[in-house]
Amino acid sequence: MKDTIAAIATAASDSGIGIIRVSGKESINKINDIFISKGKKHVLTDVKSHTIKYGFILDEKGETIDEVLVSVFHGPKSFTAEDTVEINCHGGLFVLRKILERVLSTGVRLAAPGEFTKRAFLNGRIDLSEAEAVMDLINSKNDYSLKASLNQLSGKLYDHVTKLREAVLHEVAFIESALDDPEHFDLSGYPEKLKEKITLIRGELEKMISSFDNGKIIREGISTVIVGKPNAGKSSLLNILVGSERAIVTDIAGTTRDIIEETINLNGICLNVVDTAGIRETDDKVERIGVDKAYEYAVKSDLIIYIVDSSVPLDESDEKIIEILKGKKTIVLLNKSDLDTKVDVDELKSKIRYVTDSDENVSVIKTSTLDNTGIDEFEKCINDMFFAGHISMNDEIVITRERHKEALVNSYNDLSLVLESIKKELPEDFYSIDLMNAYSNLGTIIGEEVEDDLVEKIFSEFCMGK
């Protein structure tokens, strides 16, 4: 037989009235023990079902905690189909808690989240087909769109988790293949590779987890890199876009040796702009590092802004830069339009088209960072590219549910154990235990993994009471 449970059934706010619901075989008995009706006229165990009595809840010493209205429902004609008592008292968290504590002191158990609904369901009070919310939640796992709405899973989170999960599974599959078919799958050097991959995945998980912890939103804009020869005006452009003198601008080529990163909001489109050191052949070690970094960023970016100093002819450094554009969305700015043009635009376009192997017209805009010529056109160009879907901005992924966070933390820990195994140089087949755990834990977020205590979990997703 199920035990008797109680909980505050109204929202936790300072409203005028609060309700405490008690359900189970002992509910009427137990409340009777702590309740005294006005004028001692009624004993709750004797009153008819569906009646309301006015009186007081008393503490252990027999002193009044609050004046209340108590409703008595006999099962099965109650919400849970069990004997139920509802105590209507004055709102206010303090009083509610006091009364609840008193109820619990009689040996009644605090209800788990959703437990009333669960009892209603299990007792056949709400039929499966009636309990639409329940079924929808479950069915949603079959249906992508419903899944998103019901689990409050943004499509992005779903995609992201799926992607990470597949990445984990891929590694498991590789290890297992190698164990069973050593002739065709070679594991030498694999732990190092795995370490890199797992570290990356773990980093992603960490980002998501911290979005929960700090309430911080992971904002990922369009990753944008400004490239160009030294002194073409890269930093000036960044400064115009940001609206401040963040990057040091001089007329000495090679001033920007570090990588400068800024987040810019262009009419609601978020760009993470990286200003790089100018790319040219150099012997300066420090500058060399900057140039290498520029390459690195460019490769990872979604969009490249290539600034050409139109006052000097194209040279070998430009050829090198154009190489980087391979496979990238690019906007070319012919800067210093205030000076005489020495660049052949058609030649430039055809060169770029050659490496990008694309028929799309490369946008070439004449600008002058000196007087802001062409900046509007440039912003419009980005706008157009964005809305045409040529470049996309990563949505924010925010973890809002404790359950999701828990799963993420668990899989983060699983992956940490994998890294530990690699460090300890354990044989490969030890990796798969923790990889599989990470995989399963991620699966619980998107409903691809059935949890053994599913029924508990589902009802705990419901608000208390109804």
Next chain:
Amino acid sequence: MEIREKVDVCVVGAGHAGCEAALACARLGLETVIFTVSVDSIALMPCNPNVGGSSKGHLVREIDALGGEMGKNIDKTFIQSKMLNVSKGPAVHSLRAQADKQDYSRSMRHVLENQNHLTIKQAEVCEILFEENNDEKKITGVKTFTGTIYECKAIVLCTGTYLNARCLCGESITYTGPNGLQAATHLSDSLKAMGILLRRFKTGTPARMDKRSIDFSKMEEQFGDEKIVPFSFSTDPASIQKPQVSCWLTYTNEKTHEIIKNNLDRSPIYAGIIEGTGPRYCPSIEDKVVKFADKERHQVFIEPEGLYTNEMYVGGMSSSLPEDVQLKMYRTVPGLENCKIVRNAYAIEYDCINAKQLKASLEFKAVKGLFAGGQFNGSSGYEEAAAQGLIAGINAAMEILGKDPLILDRSESYIGVLIDDLVTKDNREPYRMMTSRAEYRLLLRQDNADLRLKKYGYQVGLLSKTHYEALLLKEKQINDEILRLKSTIVGANKRIRDFLDTKNSSHLNTGASLAELLCRPELGYDSIAPIDDERQPLPEDVCEQVEIEIKYEGYIERQKRQVESYKKMEKKLIPSDIDYDDIQSLRIEARQKLKEFMPASVGQASRISGVSPADISVLLIYLEHKRGRE
């Protein structure tokens, strides 16, 4: 005059499955007849001349722990033995032994012949006799080709690759079982008439060559292990240390591949003559060349077929290409330039069942008393066959004796994984055991098969009380020793420092338990002996368990937790009278699959392909709801 015999159990087929099934039944005291088309082919190894190997070695150990014969028989008849994967984790260590094929077969026959309650009968079983009451079928006996009827209480079908078999070697087709033996051509019709659904699978074997025609100087010699480990837990290791023969490794090359590619149209598989599905994991050389087109070479193992024969098995090059192409192809391989083929490679096609018609006890869901094991169930491999034969035999006996069937689950044995996969998954090719199929393999090691399964062997009656008591003692010794190592603390003193220096192990800052030291990769149970003053001598297998349990404790614990959550689902049983049409939220595909497989538990249901996690959720809710109402 029609002869009528009365026995308890009829086992049809005397291959690796049939032998285990028959021995189990007879050893449990049931009058048993084992039928074979030829007594000379008892426990025949028609393909590779070895037993064990990756994950298959685990199966043999498990068979042994349950009281089966395979492990003992190979210990008597092996000619080379090797523990594979020793550089990898303990879970994938796997024993493989080359067998003297004739000796293996003869020795098993000897065991069968001398087993009480067991009769060997050379006869082709043509018909299963059964009665039908209220739509429930129940077997009553079998009928042989010559008309004799054997009335019995249970039948175990272990027909291997013999049912309606045909062998293909290029364009030439013969209607025989393996090795030119007589096929069983009548039983299929009888099974179909009972409503059992049959399908066609195929498998293949490479050529055998005359040893004198092979140039071994062009190959790498593959030796056996110096210290031989037996398969059987009851074999004394000292008794089997003996001289071994070598195997040889060579490789195919681009020339080989070219010949194969140029003649693919003459391969019965690629020409579409073979309708059966072959195993992906045991591919013919044609398949390898087509599927791994970028591989420049494939391994070829030349293995002796026995001590008293010159025949050598060409492992890795099974084929169904015509004889002339075979000869050309083999002769491109270094060392085989002048080879003479004794037996051609061939593919064999045969009738078998989709094992989803079986319960996990290996009894047909629709026919009481009819059990099945081995290749007939859609598996491949001697060890897979023997494992199923043993379980089918045990459960036939349990049914007759009125006891619960023995059903092993995925978390306690490879056998459990094997049978669960067979009866719950839609296998589309001969099923081969693989390490990766066992999700809890860190617990399912070959070294602890006795600790995992001997209790069941004892429970069903195949292992004696003495065996069981020895097991309990071993368990106690292991636990005591682990406890002792965990509670024995050594200090950070000079003696320990000096010792650690000799092992290139870092110094201790504070005291540590011996167990903690044992966890260091560079230290082992044996090597810490000098600082373990209170150590008492213990059997080697006990020390091995102690070392593994301590060294990998964290992993073992985590795996055990995985098993716990798996078990929760296995324990949620589905009533056999469940009406899936009553569960409206199930998707149609899932409903069909669930009706077809009728899984016994939610866990099993979740492994059926086509049943999604969401369907399982629906099912869980439904069951919970129903339970709540009752």
